[in-house]
Amino acid sequence: MLSIRSSRAEHRRKNMGEKLLEIKNLSVRYTADKVVSRAVNQVNLSIDKGEVLGLVGETGAGKTTTALSILGLLPKYTSTVEGEIIFDGENLKGASEKKLRSIRGSRISMIFQDPMTSLNPVFRVGSQIADVIRFHNRNISHHEINQRVDNILSLVGIPPSRKNEYAHQFSGGMKQRVMIAIAIACNPDLLIADEPTTALDVTIQAQVIKMMRGLQKEMGSSVMLITHDLGIVANFCDKVAIMYAGEIVEYGTLEDVFDKSRPHHPYTNGLFNSIPNITERTKRLTPINGLTPHPSELPDGCKFHPRCPKGSEYCQSGDNPSKYINGTHMIQCHQFDKGGAIL
Amino acid sequence: MSEKVLLECKNLKKYFETPKGMLHAVDDVSFKIGEGKTLGVVGESGCGKSTLGRTILRLLPSTDGKIIFDGKDITDIKPKDMTALRRQMQIIFQDPFSSLDPKMTVYQIIEEPLCIHKVFKNKQERTERVAELMEIVGLDRRYFNTYPHELDGGRRQRIGIARALALNPKFIVCDEPVSALDVSIQAQILNLMMNLKDKLGLTYIFITHDLSVVKHISDDILVLYLGKMVEMTSSDSLFEDPLHPYTKALLSAIPIPDISHKGKEAEIMKGEVTSPIDPPEGCRFAARCPKATERCFKEMPEFIEVKEKHFVACHLYN
Numbered sequence: 072m073l074s075i076r077s078s079r080a081e082h083r084r085k086n087m088g089e090k091l092l093e094i095k096n097l098s099v100r101y102t103a104d105k106v107v108s109r110a111v112n113q114v115n116l117s118i119d120k121g122e123v124l125g126l127v128g129e130t131g132a133g134k135t136t137t138a139l140s141i142l143g144l145l146p147k148y149t150s151t152v153e154g155e156i157i158f159d160g161e162n163l164k165g166a167s168e169k170k171l172r173s174i175r176g177s178r179i180s181m182i183f184q185d186p187m188t189s190l191n192p193v194f195r196v197g198s199q200i201a202d203v204i205r206f207h208n209r210n211i212s213h214h215e216i217n218q219r220v221d222n223i224l225s226l227v228g229i230p231p232s233r234k235n236e237y238a239h240q241f242s243g244g245m246k247q248r249v250m251i252a253i254a255i256a257c258n259p260d261l262l263i264a265d266e267p268t269t270a271l272d273v274t275i276q277a278q279v280i281k282m283m284r285g286l287q288k289e290m291g292s293s294v295m296l297i298t299h300d301l302g303i304v305a306n307f308c309d310k311v312a313i314m315y316a317g318e319i320v321e322y323g324t325l326e327d328v329f330d331k332s333r334p335h336h337p338y339t340n341g342l343f344n345s346i347p348n349i350t351e352r353t354k355r356l357t358p359i360n361g362l363t364p365h366p367s368e369l370p371d372g373c374k375f376h377p378r379c380p381k382g383s384e385y386c387q388s389g390d391n392p393s394k395y396i397n398g399t400h401m402i403q404c405h406q407f408d409k410g411g412a413i414l
Numbered sequence: 415m416s417e418k419v420l421l422e423c424k425n426l427k428k429y430f431e432t433p434k435g436m437l438h439a440v441d442d443v444s445f446k447i448g449e450g451k452t453l454g455v456v457g458e459s460g461c462g463k464s465t466l467g468r469t470i471l472r473l474l475p476s477t478d479g480k481i482i483f484d485g486k487d488i489t490d491i492k493p494k495d496m497t498a499l500r501r502q503m504q505i506i507f508q509d510p511f512s513s514l515d516p517k518m519t520v521y522q523i524i525e526e527p528l529c530i531h532k533v534f535k536n537k538q539e540r541t542e543r544v545a546e547l548m549e550i551v552g553l554d555r556r557y558f559n560t561y562p563h564e565l566d567g568g569r570r571q572r573i574g575i576a577r578a579l580a581l582n583p584k585f586i587v588c589d590e591p592v593s594a595l596d597v598s599i600q601a602q603i604l605n606l607m608m609n610l611k612d613k614l615g616l617t618y619i620f621i622t623h624d625l626s627v628v629k630h631i632s633d634d635i636l637v638l639y640l641g642k643m644v645e646m647t648s649s650d651s652l653f654e655d656p657l658h659p660y661t662k663a664l665l666s667a668i669p670i671p672d673i674s675h676k677g678k679e680a681e682i683m684k685g686e687v688t689s690p691i692d693p694p695e696g697c698r699f700a701a702r703c704p705k706a707t708e709r710c711f712k713e714m715p716e717f718i719e720v721k722e723k724h725f726v727a728c729h730l731y732n
Binding site: 129130242243244245272273274275276277278280281299300301302303304305306325326329330341342343344345346347348349350354355356357358359360362363 | 458459566567568569596597598599600601602604605608623624625626627629630653663664665666667668669670671672673682683684686
């Protein structure tokens with residue numbers, strides 16, 4: 072693999088383990104037709120330099136909203152954001168548009184879920200990559216931009232000769248590689264990948280994940296990987312946050328969350344049991360009953376109690392479950408305090 | 415096989431003419447499905463899975479070969495007779511967002527097949543049947559007059575299933591019915607489909623790209639690559655002892671949610687599915703195959719029985 076230029080990567084490697092992003096008590100509400108949807112509720116997260124965080128949850132859990140709020144990309148008039156988003160010592164919440172624009176694509180960038188609709192169909196892919204470089208580096212020559220585009224394309228495994236083609240000439244996996252090229256064009260400190268492989272075949276997914284892992288190691292960037300696939304998390308991440316109904320219900324290192332002998336949130340257990348296991352023979356799967364509540368109709372008490380196999384009366388009460396903390400491992404569930412169901 | 419064969423395909427072919435040449439979507443596919451059994455059809459996108467399903471249902475005319483359903487050759491059946499046959503053969507589509515008419519209510523969608531086939535004389539009986547169907551698939555009666563856009567993916571897929579069941583079919587083609595759903599909902603729908611199969615004695619063709627899904631629901635599995643049959647055997651022996659390099663690659667590409675696997679670099683298949691337009695002679699997988707020899711590029715491997723009821727098309731076993 073080509074080496075990535077820049078002292079930034081060097082610098083990042085030196086400062087591994089320092090806090091890069093810290094989200095404190097983040098809440099996001101959407102208001103439409105006087106209906107208030109509580110998409111994200113009191114989320115606390117942090118990502119260290121060079122670390123990969125997996126944000127896991129189902130549709131409507133608030134994963135993408137969390138990511139968009141970091142970049143200040145939420146709709147201005149229909150959403151309210153509360154809390155703090157501290158990126159490299161600065162609070163991005165309420166930062167000016169000018170400030171945010173200088174950060175987006177340069178220090179924090181995002182890979183979107185659907186490569187089919189995220190690329191511009193009427194511009195050549197090379198020029199879409201060049202755009203990002205030009206915007207953040209006003210003084211560099213045309214020639215240098217071209218060189219960088221070639222360099223980045225070969226990094227993501229696309230022959231630079233294809234830079235003059237349009238998005239429709241690429242397959243799904245190749246389009247996602249172009250998206251990744253755009254995202255890493257300015258060598259960001261934080262890469263947010265929003266379900267980068269959901270639209271791809273398993274074989275292509277394996278290729279893309281392998282490539283992203285290689286790039287992450289090389290660049291020393293931090294990654295926030297949004298996904299619903301625990302298999303990908305096991306392969307790629309250092310830390311895991313399980314999100315349900317806008318809250319983080321379990322948070323910890325990969326070992327904390329994946330070690331079956333440790334205590335877990337009933338939702339985490341439910342997620343693991345829902346995955347068809349290819350190494351064991353079982354006749355029926357064990358799904359989580361019921362459906363994810365709509366963010367405008369969140370239940371009182373623990374938001375998971377209507378679907379929880381361990382739910383007790385106590386869980387329906389008005390209080391939010393307390394947090395059980397054991398070292399790096401956090402679980403938000405009543406079963407760990409006195410009044411709740413016993414383990 | 416001692417059991418009754420419900421559906422048989424003999425050398426089924428479906429080609430599409432394109433400006434660039436002949437597109438071989440389904441090429442020489444033969445199999446039998448016994449009554450009450452499930453055949454899983456697996457492959458990457460563009461390998462002809464959906465085309466196979468649609469050709470069997472005669473939603474697309476076949477280019478060559480025979481389709482025998484319940485002892486009758488339906489390959490060249492007249493459209494009128496086909497309409498009657500549709501009562502026994504149904505399909506559940508992949509995308510519960512675009513396969514339901516947005517202008518129809520849940521009730522109307524499920525009622526439509528009953529109206530077309532004039533199953534009941536009056537509206538009251540139809541309403542009862544719709545209510546019964548909604549109960550079977552686990553949809554609450556209060557959704558009678560809602561529109562699909564008001565419901566989530568899991569509920570929408572339940573509507574699609576209820577619609578397919580409306581006419582009491584014997585045979586259903588399930589075209590990636592769970593791939594658009596969340597894991598927890600996916601497990602609910604898979605369990606529902608397995609329960610329905612046992613209760614109503616259905617026969618399924620279950621099309622999917624996800625091998626882990628197909629393991630649970632299928633009796634036999636057929637792996638397709640660029641329209642060609644690559645491997646066919648029982649679900650158990652496919653997972654215990656995959657023979658074809660393509661099947662092996664598909665299996666190793668599944669991310670396993672277990673950290674003891676972390677760091678172990680699975681063998682990742684290079685490249686992407688090549689074009690199905692005028693495919694070259696020889697094995698179609700040869701270009702991506704880690705074990706390809708010269709012979710693979712020249713000669714098409716035959717689909718042969720290597721072990722008991724375990725068929726594979728690969729020169730490694732011939």
